[in-house]
Amino acid sequence: MSQIELLDESAIRAELNSAAKQLAQLEILQTVDSTNRYLHDKKDLPSGYALLSEQQTAGRGRLGRAWVSPFGRNIYLSLLWRFCAGSTSLTGLSLAVGVAVINALESYGLTNIGLKWPNDIVCSQRKLGGILVEVSGDAAGPCQVIIGVGLNVQMPQLTEMEINQPWIDVRTISNQIPQRNRLAGLVLRELLLALPEFQQKGLAAFQKQWQQLDVFYGNTINIHTPQGILEGTARGIDELGNLRVEVDDQIRSFNSGEVSVRYADPKNTPV
């Protein structure tokens, strides 16, 4: 059995610093179906309520996919946040969350990590983590957001088949036994700092850093739409977080709810 560090509230809180005042409560579970589902179904939780679990039995990924969540190995974190300006003001929130997670990983000491639109955390063209933002409430009034972050920290031996795409973990990148509590605390700290910033300034406050982390920029990509596959050159994001793609000398924008994107160039395809 390889060495693992179980979740510990005081070790996680030790990383929060000035962000701690935004944290309403931190709950740690041994197992749950999905941390996002748990927060969604618990009524009347305050903004800033965070949940971590050692395991998820039905972890949820984007586009209806499952998120593989073995016990004691990774980070499965959900944070509830309330916004009063309505769900339409939340366009681009998941991209801002991606920047916050990268900031946490860099504070932890990792380098060469990037973002694959809309918000996959990647390293060496393999997936290190993912973000699932679920919004409920009013389009123009009060609404609640559950921000789910999954990070591969110290995966047990799994085949690529089980995860269905190339992946990597913190252990492999750092070549050290991961400090899971420190990392969880840093991710929570960066989220608690980023959300008030997003609330005030929107995606604009994160757009420049997002563009610097964009692994697709300038690459030829395939955009999988319900109508078929388009090829173009990635040109970053617009102010709403849509992907800008140059197709036949024209810039077109794509919404993350509608399309998925892959490298078109076979030499960029991960082995």
Ligand code: BTN
């Ligand atoms: C993705 O598909 O890239 C998003 C994955 C998000 C996984 C996290 S783990 C914590 C939270 N709870 C869930 O059920 N999903 C998110």
